[in-house]
Amino acid sequence: MSEPAPLHVAVLMGGWANEREVSLMSGRGIAAALRDKGYRVTAIDMGRDVAARLAEAAPDVVFNALHGVPGEDGSVQGMLDLMGLAYTHSGLATSVIAIDKQLTKQTLVPHGIPMPGGRIVKSAELFERDPLPRPYVLKPVNEGSSVGVAIVTADSNVGNPIHRDAPGPWQEFAELLAEPFIKGRELTAAVIDGTDGPRALGVTELVIAEGFYDYEHKYTEGRTEHVCPARVPPGIAALCEHYALKAHRVLGCHGTSRTDFRWDDELGEDGLFVLETNTQPGMTPLSLVPEQAKHAGIDYADLVDLLVKEALRVHRAKGQARERDAHG
Known part of the structure; x- marks a missing residue:
């Protein structure tokens, strides 16, 4: 009797977000660990043709090693759901x-x-007045890994109010979340x-x-x-x-x-x-x-193996739930 074929994992990494290089580092480490665990691994540096490449690879499970948009915001999760593929980490609604x-x-x-209080502000408003008493924190609403975070203090070298030409996340993002600084x-x-x-x-x-x-x-x-x-x-x-x-x-x-x-x-x-x-x-x-x-x-290696097994468990549970719904 022949040995069962090893599970095929596609490691999805890279992409075009601010955190591309970190995702590539994560993905390479994950792929190596999975190979050591006996999985068949296909590493995919995500481009705009990602759906076609996944369809061609036809993996048993996708290890989502992407960070930031679109791998962390529900976009990739929605695509994988539509393709019927098992994948690691959280699903569409949670990611959104x-x-x-x-x-x-x-x-x-x-x-x-x-959680800290605060509010969403238009970046243009910052050039007129501070949204909160200083010190306060400004951060993009939809970025990870502390990308674009700034702490505005009484002695910040950005002016008071913030100068239009001062370097900071207000140059890159139209809206920011302002929160009180917690020492x-x-x-x-x-x-x-x-x-x-x-x-x-x-x-x-x-x-x-x-x-x-x-x-x-x-x-x-x-x-x-x-x-x-x-x-x-x-x-x-x-x-x-x-x-x-x-x-x-x-x-x-x-x-x-x-x-x-x-x-x-x-x-x-x-x-x-x-x-x-x-x-x-x-x-x-x-x-x-x-x-x-x-x-x-x-x-x-045991950690990435655990995440693959959990992805398959969640995928099976989703399938069973759909079957129950279909049969009333």
């Missing part, structure tokens, strides 16, 4: 909500998850799904020598120290894991997610705020989910 920071607030805050510490907690449901992997503190945890700090070696587990009181660590799990469930995440926090340690538990939940966390050597998984006893 989680990539949008304002929609995320509207979804999570009613469930008791604390304190950067914390993050990852969640993974398993046979017993989702579980938190732990809490990491991100110690930055200078500035804040922006795109460059996330993906440049040596710019940020990852303290895992975070040196915080047990009650704060437990609360981070609680909020991360709750966000994962409320948003309907699958596979893995990572929730980022700011903690004003002078205020104790009242100083902990969720900033966002990332449905497509990075999988590079510097990335936080693989690091937390390793600390929890799950090596990199």
Whole structure:
């Protein structure tokens, strides 16, 4: 009796978002780990012909290693749903909500998850007046990896009000989310799904020598120290894991997610705020989910294997639900 053919995984990476290079790093690592696990792997650097390339490859499952738009905002998820393909990470509706920071607030805050206040502003308004008392944070509504984030302080070198020619996200985005700046510490907690449901992997503190945890700090070696587990009181660590799990469930995440926090340690538990939940966390050597998984006893290859198996489980469950609906 012949051996069954290995499962075929298409690793979708690259694309044209701001986070292309990070996605390529993630994708290469994932592809190598899956090959080590015995999978047949096709690596696809996503272009506009992605649907045709996936149809030609005809994989058993797609590992979505894309970051940013369109791999994280529901666009690719909708295409994969239409093609009937199993894929890792969260589905269409969850991706649409989680990539949008304002929609995320509207979804999570009613469930008791604390998030900073703030509002959407037209970038042109910033040249007339500050939307909030300084210091405040400006960030794109629909970008990941802290792309385009700016902290506007009383002594910022951008003018008061902000000069029209000053460098910043207002030059690139027509609208921005303005939030009050929360002083304190950067914390993050990852969640993974398993046979017993989702579980938190732990809490990491991100110690930055200078500035804040922006795109460059996330993906440049040596710019940020990852303290895992975070040196915080047990009650704060437990609360981070609680909020991360709750966000994962409320948003309907699958596979893995990572929730980022700011903690004003002078205020104790009242100083902990969720900033966002990332449905497509990075999988590079510097990335936080693989690091937390390793600390929890799950090596990199086992992590990607787990995500593929969870994708297949979710796909089967969707198929069974459609069958039930079809038969009343």
